[in-house]
Amino acid sequence: MVLPNDWRVPMAEALLTVEDVEAGYGPVTVLRGVSMQVAAGEVVAVLGSNGVGKSTLNNTLSGIVPARAGRVRFDGADITGRDPAAIVAAGLIQVPEGRRVFPNLTVRDNLLLGAYRRGGRTRRQTLERVVETFPRLQERFSQLAGTLSGGEQQMLAIGRGLMADPKLLILDEPSLGLSPLLVEEMFQLIDRIAAAGLAVVIVEQNVVQSLTLAARGYVLEQGVFAMAGAAGDLLADPRLRATYLGL
Template structure:
């Protein structure tokens, strides 16, 4: 695994209107690494994702991806670079079919390899292949989450940010979802897993960050986080 960061965030600040949400965030993801970003609702996790991905503008700080400065870049340029987010709440197109949703995933990047990448998605998610013509809005929550991840894979991500992928799923589907994330991890894909499901996330992460009030309160190995009684109680509810 390379020691040069694939994603490097330095002193990132941002928010909405006049309300500052991110207060100087520093974070790294290495190539092939799975990083868990943990924290309660309102900690700033989704805001961080949206600033990193160019959906919202940073107020200050730097976002670098594979050495290129993406601070202030338009979100389409972020996608073209291979930094792909699977957003919280899935954000699939309910009135479009599974196949149409997947095709939209390659609209900006890897369009010329769309057919090949659809085959790869179906190999990862056989259930989607059985439902190619089904309207996405009629699928179960677990199937919709598979579709959202599959749509992200269509853009040939170099780093895949998964924002709360287990949100709203039954315990059985949560197990299945984390199994699929392990599968993605095994391919060497870099993953940033943004989750409230602490136990499952720490089982598969190489490193972990804990956010609180828009800042990073811990970074390090999952084992070190779990060994600290104070951190477990204060930030993870364990």
């Protein structure tokens, strides 16, 4: 049995703690009191269908949408109300839905901009490491990002996120619009990134694959977490299976 309030990490210090966050646009409230935690190095899935507030949650964490209530703590500091640049500098990086790569810039310039807040010091080494993770980007290095395929753009978006040397990487719908084969490849890549010790939040509609990768999961419904718990428990939960898998 998965309890709706089981959102706390069973460990002392979480990397990210979201407490009772509310957010929305104009008169519309999208997030109605959301709480979650992510530990350092942990992979967490946030699941939910279209329009339940997944992207609003990401954009609130990134400082693009202001939180109307609640607190966000990251890496020992309160980041509620900070601007996106400060949150990027703190090491919380979002790879947005729809990739949002810079189409008029080369792959190389896209990657370099990923390290915009860090300056030039260790940028070269990070670039080499990212290119090692994504050899395909190396082949396209001086090509404009707008000319890449969807899968390559997704890799570029993740690579750009890694260039910031994040402590936590939020991936918003990384499998959206990719062929089943590429989806498989993408999840393997995310697994490899996470295995290197990086905390990852996967925000997905793709329930089974996300929960296979993640240690824990949260299920967002109508702006609140309807379920939370260990990935295995969620996968076995009859309500989740009925709602999201049609089983």
